[in-house]
Amino acid sequence: MKKYCFGIDIGGTSVKCGLFQTDGKVVDKWEIPTRTEDNGSRILPDVAETIGKKIKEKNLNPEEVAGAGIGVPGPVDGEGNVTMAVNLHWGFVPLAKELSEMTGLTVKAGNDANVAALGEMWMGGAAGSSNVIMVTLGTGIGGGIIVDGKIVTGAHGAGGEIGHSHAVDDMEETCNCGNKGCLEQVASATGIARLARKKLASTDRPSVMRKAPNVSAKTVFDGVKAGDDLAIEVAEEFGEYLGKALAIFASVSDPEVFVIGGGVSKAGQVVLDYIRKYYEKYAFSSCKEAGFALAKLGNDAGIYGAAKLVLE
Secondary structure, eight states: OOOOEEEEEOSSSSEEEEEEEETTTEEEEEEEEOHHHHHHHHHHHHHHHHHHHHHHTTTOOOOGGEEEEEESSSBBBBTBBBBBBBGTBSSBBBBBHHHHHHHHSEEEEHHHHHHHHHHHHSSSTTTTTTSEEEESSSEEEEEEEEEETOOOOTTTTTTTTTSBOOSSSOOOOTTTOOBBBBBBHHHHHHHHHHHHHHHHHHHOOOOGGOOOOOHHHHHHHHHTTTTOHHHHHHHHHHHHHHHHHHEEEEEOOSEEEEESSSGGGTHHHHHHHHHHHHHHHOGGGGGGTTTEEOOOGGHHHHHHOOOOOOOO
């Protein structure tokens, strides 16, 4: 009987690793550096080595290990191939096949944001649900869509790229993806700060945000909590952009719950309130009752989801 599995989350600076029981209980968590030199050629051997060491350290019988799931920052197709991962300096990498050959374990791979959504569905803010949309509001916007308990990967591994849906028609700045007017340009932590700077430059009205040396998303939501009018206007604008976008996605996948994570979510319930207000305004009637929850697993969502990936 399989009792254990590994969850691996490869980031640009570190690889987060977890050894789990198959019921979701964490046995151990640790990290190793992500060595991206030489086009990232050392990353998978390092992962294989740390898995092997942990099996020996815990005196595990390999027959008891269901396998290893792995999340990476880039598109991953249904066969576990990475088409490109810029932050890792990877082009095409047959990830699942290579790591399986190195470890002797069954390996399944997925995009890191999709895998994090799976983790939140399994043991986090969406536990008990099988239809979930997760949105991670950080420097950019990550997304993951779960339908009937399965990650939506898509034909090119780009399923759930919520942050690069089009939101603004007259945006002059270019997104990192090369397009203009992407949702993450106005609703990520970076995007919220952009909205705030634009708002402050457009008026002489007083605002607590003017006291901040560097205006950030935290500055905005701290201002909202203090009752600052300009901060509230920025939060309304953010909420409308994101709420409208999620209403569109809901018409496609009909989620039970939206899970909001990332640094912006640390502001708490106030973030959900602004998103939900506009989501309910624009959502199709059958989708209006979808719930909203804050992510619970934090930086561990990726290893939980990766572990769950291999148990599917």
